[in-house]
Amino acid sequence: MSKIMTVGYVQSALQTLLFASDNLEETQKRTASGLAVASAADNAGYWSAATNMTSDQSVLGSIGDALNLGASKVDTTYQAVTSSIDILDEITGQLVTAYEEGTDRDALNGRIGSLKENLKSVLQAATFSGDNWLYNSDTTLGASKTIPSSFERSVSGAVSLNYLSVDTADTTLIDSADAGRGLLTAAVDANKLNPDGTTTPRNYYLIDMDSTIAAPGTEIAISDSTTSAELADMISVVGTLTDSLNRLASSLGTVSARIDQQNTFVKSLQDVLDKSVGRLVDADMEEESTKLAAYKTQQSLSVELLSMLNGHQQSARVLFS
Known part of the structure; x- marks a missing residue:
């Protein structure tokens, strides 16, 4: 009878030891990795959802x-x-000064030429990462400049990007291939600004870049032979160009604000996804630590019980031998 009882205790202790050892091993893995779902085998649904969010x-x-x-x-x-x-x-300002009698128009024109060269330098230098939105020298001109702003994932899992776009027709100020595509190299009809009652165009352009396709009309420059009417036309044309640049600056400011807003949203969405992934796969370290201590204790007690039962059997053999 004692032998039967001892065998039962031993089997129970062994089962408890195996159970505790298996659970201890799993808990140690979760504690070491910090993950409750480390692979699809742990929880296929959670693992798949977490993998998709990590990809996002x-x-x-x-x-x-x-x-x-x-x-x-x-x-x-x-x-x-x-x-x-x-x-x-x-x-x-230089053109307005030229209205005054006795001014040195050659000096004024020299100043205007210098300002134009500065303008060319500024626009040619407006390059970032090899991309210049204001200066074009290619024979072709793309329709727009684009910036990836967001993405969409379809039911099938395919990813498509959305973009912020800026029309290059609005941003190109100098075009050395086709002058007509650049705001500052294209001709502006002063007759539309200061009508003289005829349909004859009075075309002026600010910058001559020796473009392959030249602009019609006269480059804005002054000399002693420049008339007051011509000065008025030039001032009107430059004023129109300035208004266009002011509108472009305002448009760029709007694009910049949209980028900042989208960037903030992207960062917030990343934080949300990070928390969501954590909820699905991260282990509760406090809970796992408690389990780890419990399983270690259970394992230790099972080993101790087996040792005691083994000693009991040996004592019984000696007693009845």
């Missing part, structure tokens, strides 16, 4: 980088445009 985080990280790059391009472009506005204001 990666895409959002790339979009955040693109937004930062786009923000730098927009800021560079904006600074060049505001500097160009200041230069155009100075050119207007």
Whole structure:
């Protein structure tokens, strides 16, 4: 009878020991990795959802980088445009001064030429990461400049990007291939600004870049032979160009604000996804630590019980031998 009872105790202790050892091993894995769901075998549904959200985080990280790059391009472009506005204001000032009798028009024209060269330098230097939104020298001109801003994942899992777009027809100020595509190299009809009752165009352009396709009309410059009417036309044309640059600067400011808003949203969404992934796969370290201590205790007690039962059997053999 004692032998039967001892065997029963031993089996119970062994089962408890095996159970405690298995649970201890799993708990140690979760404690070491910090993950309750480390693979699909742990929980296929949670693992799949967490994997998709982790992939989305990666895409959002790339979009955040693109937004930062786009923000730098927009800021560079904006600074060049505001500097160009200041230069155009100075050119207007020189043209207005030319109205005064006795002024040295050659000196004034030299100043205007210098300001134009500064304008060219500013616009040529408005390059960030190899991209210049204001100066074009290619035979072709793209329809728009784009910045990745968000993405959509379809039911099938395919990812498509959404973009912020800026029309290059609005941003190109100098075009050395086709003067007509650049705001400052294209001809402006002064007759539309100061009508003389005829349909004859009076075309003026600010900058001559020796474009492959030249602009019609006269470059804005002055000499002793420049008439007051011509000066009035030039001032009107430069004023129109300045207004266009002011609108461009305002538009760029709006794009910059949209980028900042989208960047903030992307960062917030990344945080939300990170928390969501954690809720699905992260282990509760406080709970796991408690389990770890319990299983270690259970394992220790099982080993101790087995040792006691083994000693009991040996004592019984000696007693009845």
